[in-house]
Amino acid sequence: MAEQTGGDPLFESHDPIFDRKELLHVGHVPDEDRIVGRDDEIQSVAAEVGAITRGDPPNNVMIYGKTGTGKSLISRHVATRAQDAAQGNDIDCGVLYVDCSEANTETRTTRQLALSLKEQTEYQQNIPLRGVGTMEYYQHIWGILEDCFDAVIVILDEIDKLDNSNILMQLSRAREARKTDAYIGVIGISNKVQYRETLDERIDSSFGHRELFFHPYDASQLREIMRNREDAFQPDVLEDGTIELCAALAAKKHGDARKAIEILKEAGELARRIGSETVSEDHIQQAQEVAEINRIEELTSGATVHAKLALYALASCIITGDRETYKTREVYERYVGICELVATDPITENGLYRQLKEQAFLGVIESEKTGGGRSQGSYLLHRLVTDPKHIVKAVRRDASLEDLPTYDRLRETSPSTGNRDIDLTSFS
Ligand SMILES: Nc1ncnc2c1ncn2[C@@H]1O[C@H](COP(=O)(O)OP(=O)(O)OP(=O)(O)O)[C@@H](O)[C@H]1O
Ligand SMILES: [Mg+2]
Structure with a gap:
């Protein structure tokens, strides 16, 4: 390619990784023939x-x-x-x-x-x-x-x-x-x-x-969407399997095409920063981690304080407990304790339940109905779709909630460290 240095060697004339990077921009509207699935x-x-x-x-x-x-x-x-x-x-x-x-x-x-x-x-x-x-x-x-x-x-x-x-x-x-x-x-x-x-x-x-x-995109649709924009990269820069991996990770987490494309772009940026000539699966993994934190931050930033506290409560149950899923009642009890920490009046259990439902729809948590046996009736079990670490970090971004315990603080009370009696008020 002709070198267009513009005279100043400070600026690279040729991007070693991207060819048509605009195809990966967030606001980019793909042409008709790039719409798939x-x-x-x-x-x-x-x-x-x-x-x-x-x-x-x-x-x-x-x-x-x-x-x-x-x-x-x-x-x-x-x-x-x-x-x-x-x-x-x-x-x-x-x-x-x-x-x-x-x-x-x-x-x-x-x-x-x-x-x-x-x-x-x-x-x-x-x-x-x-x-x-x-x-x-x-x-x-x-x-x-x-x-x-x-x-x-x-x-x-x-x-x-x-x-x-x-x-x-x-x-x-x-x-x-x-x-x-x-x-x-x-x-x-x-x-x-x-x-x-x-x-x-x-x-x-x-x-x-x-x-x-x-519906969210599945892995094969995401793969096709990204394949259709491969020309954003210079020839042979994307290593074999990178798009497949990116699609699989994105499908598992959310099925969001915008995020999948963002991961691909982020992986390219990363490769360029560290001077790699190709984009590898490892770069995709790292980019996915960053993208996931961003995604959770975006999703939670628009949420009400109570939705954030509800998410934090569920995350803290998971971090300090030994299970992945918790009942609405359990999340609520934790939530009430957390409200005390930040001097906020709690909403009702039903209100909290609605907040959780909303988060489930946004794709931050998954809720599943379970039969609790003849005497108990059925109840909902909630799990986080993402790493609880990301939730804690994202929620603490809210200036009014920055005093909540950090992930590491919560970890200290997890069963693996022997302390099963969690008294959240001890953090205040
Ligand atoms: N079927 C598709 N083929 C190609 N690209 C797609 C497809 N679906 C989504 N994208 C890419 O993902 C971006 C996000 O899609 P879109 O804006 O339509 O999502 P949305 O459902 O409106 O999301 P939100 O609820 O966040 O507004 C698009 O700009 C486009 O770049
Ligand atoms: Mg939209």
Whole structure:
């Protein structure tokens, strides 16, 4: 390759490990032909919104699934294809995408919808950025739809972050209320499966919708996703078996495509840092360790203090005890003691149970129902999906919880060191 030194020897002209590193960037949206392993999901989403391409009313759909399972990617992909197909049938179909974790109020969301509609058309009216309310933005939206579109697909990503869901009712009733003749299909996306329970009944019934669940990727799908980006690396840099290992590790932990790709990238960075010419299985193992800590930190950083304490309680049971699984009651008892340590009022056992359920869905823990014998009835057993060390570290990142015992402190009271009577208050 031609050496482009830019004149300064301080900067390497040629990356020995990466060729097209951008393929591994977190924000990178892969081309259509690099999307693999989601054919059924693509079909299902297309079946819900597809009527638009034939000039018929679409269904609304909610997509649920854990993080990194392709929800955002597939929604945008299908919406764009529907738009193209509609165009082929002389139907003007718009696609609107809003990330509700940023536009987290109805005003922000409607403003963004109005502005992106304006951007896609010749609409002349000025849309003020501030000083006006939701109603005015809706007026612009209906106006533009009426003038320029036969149909529109609205993707509301991370919809559970919206502070109210009135927009769902507005969008689904727009035709009925004679605001516009355009067909509107909404794709809502959430990684909180409990989202529907939070919907107002009135909204839930007007926003009649199908629900789709995206499952975590298995090892062979992850392998294919990574194989499709092998050209991020220089030829022959990835040693045999590295992608397979990376896929196997990621599938075992979470089935998150974003994380799998991150591990691969991290392994490459590591190889480069230590001056290795190739990326080995050992680099993947190390990168996976780092990625796992990051993953747990990301997942827990958004959680409530009580969810963090619940996780910490379970982790501390595992570290100080001699089992891998604990009953809700056992976790709760530990949790109450820990609340005392950090001078926080505990929530109820049922509240804690709900927190654990939420964490199970996020993929930090696994909960399994077990028959407790005739007299006991059934109960839930919780286990950590990850190393308890990572949980302790991640939870202690919270400034209000940094006084909790460290992993090493907890280890000192584990059965292997002979101290079975754990008195957590002794740490305070
Ligand atoms: N089927 C796939 N083929 C290729 N790459 C994929 C696939 N699924 C996911 N990816 C990669 O993983 C990234 C994350 O996927 P996506 O953003 O769709 O996840 P998500 O389910 O929306 O997660 P979150 O709940 O965290 O928003 C994508 O940007 C893409 O790089
Ligand atoms: Mg997403």
